Amino acid sequence: MSFILTLSILDCRLDRRGEGEDYVVKRPAWGPTLVWLVCVCFIVIAYLALLFQWWPDFHPLYPLELVFGTATKWLFGL
Amino acid sequence: MRKELISRYQLILLLIWLTMGTGVLVIPSVITEFTVTDAWMAVPSLFVGGLLSAGIARVHVKKFPNSRATGAFLAMAGPVIGDVFIIWYISVVFLVGTVVAREFTLFVTVASLPYTSETAVAVIGCASVVYIAYVGIESFARANEFVVPLAVVVLPLLILLPLTLCDVHQFYPVFSSGWLPVWKASIVSMFVYGLEFSLAIQFVPNLRSPEKLPIDIVIAASISTVLILIVVILTVGVFGYTVRYLQYPVLELIRVVRIGRFIERLDTIYGIAVLMTIISKLTVIHLAMCTGIQDLCKTRDYRWAVLPTGTAMFVGGLYFYRNVAQMAYFIEHVGPSYLLFTVVGVPLLGLTLQRVRFHLKRRARKGG
Secondary structure (H helix, E strand, O other): HHHHHHHHHHHHHOOOOOOHHHHHHHOOOOOHHHHHHHHHHHHHHHHHHHHHHHOOOOOOOOHHHHHHHHHHHHHHHO | OOOOOOOOOHHHHHHHHHHHHHHHHHHHHHHHOOOOOOOOHOOOOOHHHHHHHHHHHHHHHHHOOOHHHHHHHHHHHHHHHHHHHHHHHHHHHHHHHHHHHHHHHHHHHHHHOOOOOOOHHHHHHHHHHHHHHHHHHHHHHHHOOOOOOOHHHHHHHHHHHHHOOOOOOOOOOOOOOHHHHHHHHHHHHHHHOOOHHHHHHHHHHEEEEHHHHHHHHHHHHHHHHHHHHHHHHHHHHHHHHHHHOOOHEEEEEEEEOOOOOOOOOOHHHHHHHHHHHHHHHHHHHHHHHHHHHHHHOOOOOOOOHHHHHHHHHHHHHHOOOOOOOHHHHHHHHHHHHHHHHHHHHHHHHHHHHHHHHHHHHHHHHHHH
């Protein structure tokens, strides 16, 4: 994973060659790196939690279900 | 970098598969949960949802003729609040993707590979979707055109053969419980599947004629509605009230077709068709998410995001919805208001913010 992450960051850097300083200022590299980090963390935590049944009662979408479930019931009667 | 462009015909095909991908699996069971004899009356609500999406697309192409939905958020709400809107949009598209990814793994394991682990199925699905998204929308849309001749041959066959088992009496009595069950049965088709057409707004810069997007959505919605209507009429006509106890009514419908010992087990063809359309749907969703992330991170290309987000989407599908019941609850009880808020509420909020910013700027200019 770290190899892929390094490649991705490198890819972003290569992408900018010859674009000039202005381009570098406008497009910081932290965006892709952060997206990769968030995704890798999510995949590792979610999959391990699924595999070893950590917090089996933990329901990650509960807040959404509470808010929009109530809204659906109130708006459409479902 | 060369801009990838798709024609109107290719867009309409993509939009049809976007609805049919999982619609053909989910819509008949969701509708018949509320009403069986009047199930066919609930299907046109899909077209109403499509009209709603077309209306939103019309406003979008009029105000932002060259921008994606995420680009329009930035233009409307400015860099900071616009980014917040984009993050919301991406999270919604991601969750829709997790539902579809879970439907994919469920369908494969239930219908054809019961002894294969869901993770293995997800890995194969993920590899296909990530590769197609990496190749780009233009090549994907061209490959998608190849599906049409196959569908033209297979669809009439799959429709005509069960027709011999269809019984008109299964549709009587009409309005056995009044309008309320029909209304409840219409909600998911209208506000979940109908509003999914609005994903096309994310591809506005990739369209050869973006000004025709609203009419293309209407065409795709009408074709999808007709196809789903035929499917619902056939399933109810053949199974009657038994349809309520079937997880995949259309699959069972195809399975019952037997003519002598020559034509049988057509469910293999149906399975292949469904998998193709679900992969197509997932790719459209994945591309919409990646291009949104591209706008958020302000990079030149979206391809760096294809692998991590695609994998997260499939893992999220397995993690968020541990079983069919959890997924069905999310689609039926959370999906309608969640998508209505995102597709209609958030752009309205953005337009209001744009107005407020415009007035504030004008006042500051006058004051200065």
